[in-house]
Amino acid sequence: MNRVQLYLLAGALTLAGMGLFLYKACLVGFPMSHKTESTTWKVEARLKFVATGKPVKASLLLPEQVKGFVVFHETFISSGYGIVTTTEKENRQATWSIRKATGRQTLYYQATIELAGNSRPAAESLPPKTGGTVLEGTSLQAAKSLMKEVKKRSADKAGMVAELITQLNRKDPHDNVKLLLGPKPTRKKRVTVAVRILNHMGVPARVAGGIRLRGTVQDFSKKTALIHWLEVHNGKGWVSFDPVTGKSPVPDHWFRWYIGDGSPASVEGGDNLRTVFSVRPMVEKALSAALNRAEVSHPFLLRFSLFSLPVSTQAVYRVILLVPLGAFLLVLLRNVVGIKTFGTFMPVLIALSFRETGLLRGIFIFVLLVALGLVVRFWLERLKLLLVPRLAAVLIVVVGLMAMLSVMTKSLGGNTGISVALFPMVILTMTIERMSIVVEERGFGEALTSGLGSILCASLAYLVMNVKDIEHLVFVFPELLLVLLAATLLLGRYTGYRLMDIYRFKALAGG
Amino acid sequence: MLRILRELKRQGILAINKRNADYTLKYNPRRLYPLVDDKLRTKQLALENGIGVPPLYGVIEVEGQVRQIPEIVRDYQDFVIKPAHGSGGEGILVISGRTNGKFRRAAGTIIGREELNHHVFNTLGGLYSLGGQPDKAIIEYRVRFDPTFEHISYLGVPDIRIIVFLGVPVMSMVRLPTRMSDGKANLHQGAVGAGIDMATGRTVSAVLENDNIEEHPDTGNPVIGVSIPNWVPLLELAARCHDMTGLGYQGVDIVLDKDKGPLVLELNARPGLNIQIANRSGLLNRLDTVERYRTSLGSLSDRVAFALENF
Numbered sequence: 001m002n003r004v005q006l007y008l009l010a011g012a013l014t015l016a017g018m019g020l021f022l023y024k025a026c027l028v029g030f031p032m033s034h035k036t037e038s039t040t041w042k043v044e045a046r047l048k049f050v051a052t053g054k055p056v057k058a059s060l061l062l063p064e065q066v067k068g069f070v071v072f073h074e075t076f077i078s079s080g081y082g083i084v085t086t087t088e089k090e091n092r093q094a095t096w097s098i099r100k101a102t103g104r105q106t107l108y109y110q111a112t113i114e115l116a117g118n119s120r121p122a123a124e125s126l127p128p129k130t131g132g133t134v135l136e137g138t139s140l141q142a143a144k145s146l147m148k149e150v151k152k153r154s155a156d157k158a159g160m161v162a163e164l165i166t167q168l169n170r171k172d173p174h175d176n177v178k179l180l181l182g183p184k185p186t187r188k189k190r191v192t193v194a195v196r197i198l199n200h201m202g203v204p205a206r207v208a209g210g211i212r213l214r215g216t217v218q219d220f221s222k223k224t225a226l227i228h229w230l231e232v233h234n235g236k237g238w239v240s241f242d243p244v245t246g247k248s249p250v251p252d253h254w255f256r257w258y259i260g261d262g263s264p265a266s267v268e269g270g271d272n273l274r275t276v277f278s279v280r281p282m283v284e285k286a287l288s289a290a291l292n293r294a295e296v297s298h299p300f301l302l303r304f305s306l307f308s309l310p311v312s313t314q315a316v317y318r319v320i321l322l323v324p325l326g327a328f329l330l331v332l333l334r335n336v337v338g339i340k341t342f343g344t345f346m347p348v349l350i351a352l353s354f355r356e357t358g359l360l361r362g363i364f365i366f367v368l369l370v371a372l373g374l375v376v377r378f379w380l381e382r383l384k385l386l387l388v389p390r391l392a393a394v395l396i397v398v399v400g401l402m403a404m405l406s407v408m409t410k411s412l413g414g415n416t417g418i419s420v421a422l423f424p425m426v427i428l429t430m431t432i433e434r435m436s437i438v439v440e441e442r443g444f445g446e447a448l449t450s451g452l453g454s455i456l457c458a459s460l461a462y463l464v465m466n467v468k469d470i471e472h473l474v475f476v477f478p479e480l481l482l483v484l485l486a487a488t489l490l491l492g493r494y495t496g497y498r499l500m501d502i503y504r505f506k507a508l509a510g511g
Numbered sequence: 512m513l514r515i516l517r518e519l520k521r522q523g524i525l526a527i528n529k530r531n532a533d534y535t536l537k538y539n540p541r542r543l544y545p546l547v548d549d550k551l552r553t554k555q556l557a558l559e560n561g562i563g564v565p566p567l568y569g570v571i572e573v574e575g576q577v578r579q580i581p582e583i584v585r586d587y588q589d590f591v592i593k594p595a596h597g598s599g600g601e602g603i604l605v606i607s608g609r610t611n612g613k614f615r616r617a618a619g620t621i622i623g624r625e626e627l628n629h630h631v632f633n634t635l636g637g638l639y640s641l642g643g644q645p646d647k648a649i650i651e652y653r654v655r656f657d658p659t660f661e662h663i664s665y666l667g668v669p670d671i672r673i674i675v676f677l678g679v680p681v682m683s684m685v686r687l688p689t690r691m692s693d694g695k696a697n698l699h700q701g702a703v704g705a706g707i708d709m710a711t712g713r714t715v716s717a718v719l720e721n722d723n724i725e726e727h728p729d730t731g732n733p734v735i736g737v738s739i740p741n742w743v744p745l746l747e748l749a750a751r752c753h754d755m756t757g758l759g760y761q762g763v764d765i766v767l768d769k770d771k772g773p774l775v776l777e778l779n780a781r782p783g784l785n786i787q788i789a790n791r792s793g794l795l796n797r798l799d800t801v802e803r804y805r806t807s808l809g810s811l812s813d814r815v816a817f818a819l820e821n822f
Contacts, residue, residue: 335528384629386574387636437638441601442700495529502515505526507721507788509518 006493010486017482024477028294028301031286034472040114040289041213042280043255047108049270051101056081056269060109061258062092063210069255070114072296077108090206090259105270112282113213113255114289142176143197149174157203158239158248161232164194165246188228191243192261195230204233207261208240211277213253224279226264229254287476306478314475319352321474321481326351326461328484331491333457338500341454342431349424350454351461359462363455365405365423370451372401373432374439381436395429523795524787530760531781534798538677538759539780546756547778550649551595553756560755562748563774565591565652565766572647574635577628583650591654592631594639595647600697602639604630605653605667617666617694654774657767659740663687663703665729667694671707671739671765673746674782674794677805678753680746680818681797683707684789685714685739690729703727704789705734709822712742716791723791741773746815748773754811762786797822 024030047058062085063071076083081096096107150167154160167177168190180193191207198205208231211224229250230241240250257277258264265275294302302308306317326348333339341347354362376397380390402423431454438447464470474480502509519526525534546552557564568590569583584590584606593603604627605617613621631648633639640646660669667688674682684704688694691701698704703724705717717724717734727734739745749763752775762782765773787794800821801808808814 338527384625384632386632387638493532495532497516497519497524497526498528501519501524501526502512505519505524505788506515507718507723508522508524508791508793509515 003493006489010489013482013486013489017479017484017486020479021477021483024301024479028290028298030290030294030476032469032473034287034468040112040282040292041255042282043111043113043211043213044278044280045109045265046106046276046278047096047265047267047273048104048106048276049267049273051103051105051270053100053102054269055097055099056101056105056267057095057097058105058107058267058270058273059093059095059265060107060275061088061260061264062094062109063111063113063255063257064092066256068115068252070293070296071111072114072292073110073112075108075110077110078106081107101269112292114293115213115252139180140200142179143200146174146176146180147197147201157232157234161194161198161203161205161230161241162246162248164197165190165230165241165243168194169244169246187243188261191228191230194243195261198232206231206238206259208256209258209260209264210254210256211279213255213279213281224277226257226275226277227254228261231259287472306475318471318475319355321478322465322471323348323352324481324484325470325474326465328488329461329464330457331488333460335491335494336498338498339453339457340450341457342434342450343427343454346427346431347454347457348461349427350458351465353423354458354462355466359459362462363459366428366455366458368405369398369401369423369428370432370435373398373428374436377432377436391429391433394432395425398425398428398432519793523793523799525784525794525798527784529795530784534676534760535781539761540757543756543758544780547758547761547780548598549595550593550597550777551647553775553778554649554651556755557752557775560751562751562755563771565654565768565771565774565776568650568652570595570647570649571631571635574632577631577635580627580631580650581624587652589653591651592627592634593649593651594634595649596637596640596644597634597646598639600695600700602630602634603695605694607653619666654766654776655769657740657769659737659767660685660687662730662732663727663734663737665689665694665727667692667696668766670696670776671745671767672782672786673749673763673765674786675749675753675761675763676798676801677759677808678750678811679801679808679814680709680749681801681822682786682790682792682794683709683749684786685737687727687734689719689727691719698783698785698789703734704785705737706786706790706792707739709746710819712739712745713737714739716789718788718791721788740767743815743819745773746818747811748775750811750814750818752778 025032043063045060047060049058058081062074063069065071076094076096078096080101081098083094083096085092085094087093094109146167147164150160150163154163167174168181170177173181180197181189185193188207195205195207207228209226209228211226214224228243230243231238232241233239239248240254240256241248242250263275265273267273291302291307306314309317327345330341330345330348334341334344350362350366356362357365373394377390377394380393385393402425435447435451438450546556551567551570554564554567568587569579571577571580588609589605589607591603591605594601597603606614606627607617608615610621613623614627615621634646634648637645654668656664656668663669664687669685669687671683671685673680684706686696686698687703687705688696689701689703693700696702698718698720701720703717703719705714707713708715714735714737719728725733725735745765748765752761752763753759756778758778758780760780760782762779764776764779766776768774784794801817804817808817
């Protein structure tokens with residue numbers, strides 16, 4: 001019965017811990033490693049115009065949460081303007097307005113964009129009703145014969161679109177194409193024409209305008225041109241096509257800013273509107289990017305995480321969360337391996353202080369302090385002091401020794417001086433006391449065995465606790481502690497032999 | 512290594528994890544521990560149950576009472592001071608005689624009043640107690656052991672450890688102090704452990720640390736084939752300790768006094784596992800047997816008979 005309960009409990013804990021962990025790691029996208037970097041892009045749209053002294057109303061289409069990208073940290077910079085964001089047909093739109101303005105005006109929109117495979121896109125708009133007569137007269141005739149040609153050469157919708165694009169991009173275009181595109185056609189013109197033809201054919205299609213997220217960190221605030229491409233609805237969703245090569249979908253770094261063949265920005269009450277887009281890559285720790293992302297997608301999750309704490313408290317928890325790990329390691333070392341140590345969790349605390357001093361230096365300081373403390377302790381023994389005053393005396397001596405050690409290393413040019421102070425002196429005192437008793441009661445060998453065992457455990461705990469990825473894991477995914485708890489509970493019922501039992505009962509096995 | 516593990520398993524060697532999880536935690540309710548952890552309570556309980564224990568001379572509970580020690584031991588040439596909550600034989604001071612107002616320890620060294628007091632102060636401070644909490648010091652009768660063991664022990668008092676499981680004595684050994692163990696009767700301190708055949712009460716094997724031996728390392732006398740006198744009453748005494756404390760799995764330490772007969776020195780709720788080495792045999796099979804027949808084992812005589820017959 002107890003066992004069933006234990007297994008159920010451990011199973012539930014593991015399930016809860018791993019579930020939350022996998023959810024955060026895979027769906028929210030918290031990175032598993034502290035080193036993972038992710039690239040985010042700072043994009044900016046600048047609207048420049050000259051106000052004519054009348055009321056000004058400037059609008060800009062804004063990027064939405066598009067599949068594969070996350071848009072966050074949106075800011076609008078403008079002095080004196082009121083700002084409203086609305087949704088106009090397929091686009092989000094920001095409108096700046098002011099009663100009166102004269103002279104040069106600059107309005108900014110900034111946002112951070114992250115490439116992410118698993119963000120939640122905004123609901124895709126349904127394909128619009130098609131069949132409107134945008135094409136007329138000769139254009140219509142040209143379009144019809146072009147489509148006849150295209151259909152002949154393609155089997156399905158995707159092939160048809162690709163073929164249409166090929167026709168529109170031919171070096172020696174057909175007369176029909178020439179007529180449709182007009183002289184010196186731009187890329188945008190080609191897309192617009194393709195959309196019109198497709199819509200006329202009853203195929204839902206639209207123009208997508210966007211920018212390329214490209215460049216290096218050095219290219220500070222690089223201006224980038226708007227590019228346009230084709231989006232065709234295949235019955236399930238919108239599929240993008242490169243209007244020059246016909247490739248589908250378009251490259252990952254093409255970020256759709258808006259939909260439609262118009263201009264993304266417009267102004268009333270101003271002249272000479274110029275819209276400048278710029279993009280700048282930012283290399284960021286994947287963690288902060290994930291946090292930014294989660295702020296948008298899972299605000300609740302973040303509010304109840306360690307990240308909601310002040311930074312200084314977070315730093316403390318980074319260390320505290322390692323203690324359970326060290327404790328678990330100690331369970332393994334003591335109950336499965338069977339190493340003897342002084343004090344149950346003393347090695348974990350020593351390991352924590354090793355984090356400050358480094359391993360070898362830490363061991364050296366530890367051994368030195370314990371050895372010096374033992375000398376003093378043996379001398380105190382002759383004074384026949386009562387137990388608690390004697391412990392206090394050793395504690396005072398330990399603190400004094402630590403201070404001396406700090407001063408000495410400092411004057412010798414070392415910088416270990418400061419970090420020594422983090423050695424847990426009470427634990428050290430108890431270690432010295434117990435060690436001295438063991439020496440007297442059971443001899444030096446026994447004391448040395450336990451002492452070495454303690455150092456070994458502390459070193460192993462340090463090695464595990466000092467792995468940056470592990471520190472990262474337990475801090476970002478504290479729910480892993482539930483899994484650790486489950487494992488500890490199970491080990492609590494481990495009734496098999498310890499590794500040291502082999503040595504202990506070796507004689508019985510005839511070995 | 513795997514071979515050793517398999518062999519240990521085959522022989523039914525009980526190791527510490529299993530002892531704790533499946534025996535002490537399972538059969539020894541926590542609330543009963545104070546009965547055996549506090550030797551003073553054990554002593555009182557034993558007296559109430561008519562079980563022989565070394566007579567108590569006095570108890571030192573606070574530092575101020577240390578002055579009363581000379582008064583307490585005035586009438587006795589020899590005595591023992593031990594912590595009420597000690598474990599593993601630690602902190603036991605055996606005074607075997609006096610010279611010029613000083614005390615002679617069993618090991619032969621002479622200590623003064625001051626050192627004696629210091630030992631008591633340490634004891635009161637909790638130096639030897641489990642968990643280091645403040646303790647009491649017991650001053651009691653020093654056992655004059657039975658001549659059976661005279662030639663096979665060095666200095667200290669040899670004692671008989673019997674593991675009693677659910678009231679059935681399952682395994683026993685006699686622990687013989689050596690020069691190496693400094694007169695103490697603990698195997699890990701270097702005492703000789705001699706396994707006793709449960710049916711006959713005769714020692715059949717002996718170890719010193721991990722080595723098989725046949726003779727006492729200090730006296731050279733054979734330690735195998737020694738018959739323990741009054742074996743069956745001894746088993747009964749051990750089995751009665753179960754009825755007295757209610758602990759399912761315990762170690763009973765008995766000394767044979769020349770004049771007073773068998774005396775229970777202490778009970779142990781977490782008895783050690785070295786007894787298996789001394790007996791060259793595992794405990795698990797015997798414990799399993801007792802668990803299987805536990806319902807049919809009621810009376811004291813049944814249980815002792817069961818042990819004599821099966822182990």
